[in-house]
Amino acid sequence: MRIPKWGLLSIFPFQALALVGCAASNEKIETVEELLAAAGFQIFYAQSPQQQAHLDAIPQRQLVSHRVKDTLTYLYADNEHCDCVYVGDQAAQDRLRQLAAEKRQADWQVEASELRLDWTMNPAVWGGMYP
Known part of the structure; x- marks a missing residue:
């Protein structure tokens, strides 16, 4: 079965747009910290020895829950990159x-x-180069 050239060319721009759109959305949120911030977690920096000691006691680079009375809070500590802790509530956890x-x-x-692009753009089909 022969596929007309215009058929392949009409599909390619839509694939390119999809790639650009996905790549753009991936560039917005690349790291866990960016995900936490986008989800609504607040960042607090350790500014005293007591805060630093508390930060060091929290499991690092893991999301942990902490309950105070009836309120559930989520913490993400990172003393390696920012000496900070991200704090969020249940809504922030759901959004995360x-x-x-x-x-x-x-x-x-x-x-x-x-x-798909690698598969459809296989130059070996055309003898090593495109016509």
């Missing part, structure tokens, strides 16, 4: 899960698009 799922989906779409 949503953003993380969206990021995984966007990463998957970029990877799948790149694989």
Whole structure:
């Protein structure tokens, strides 16, 4: 079966737009810290020896929950990069899960698009070069 050239060319711009859109959204949120900030976690920097000691006592670079009375709070400590702790409530935790799922989906779409692009742009089909 012969595929008309215009058929492939009409599909390619849409794939390129999808790649650009996914890449742009991935560039917005690359790190855990950016995800935490986008989800609504507040950042607090250790500014005293007591705060530094408390920061060091929290498991590092892990999201941990902490309950005070009836309030559940989530903490993410990072004494290696910023000497800080991100603090969020249940709404921020829910938003973090949503953003993380969206990021995984966007990463998957970029990877799948790149694989499709590699497959469709195989120069070996044309004898090593395009006509």
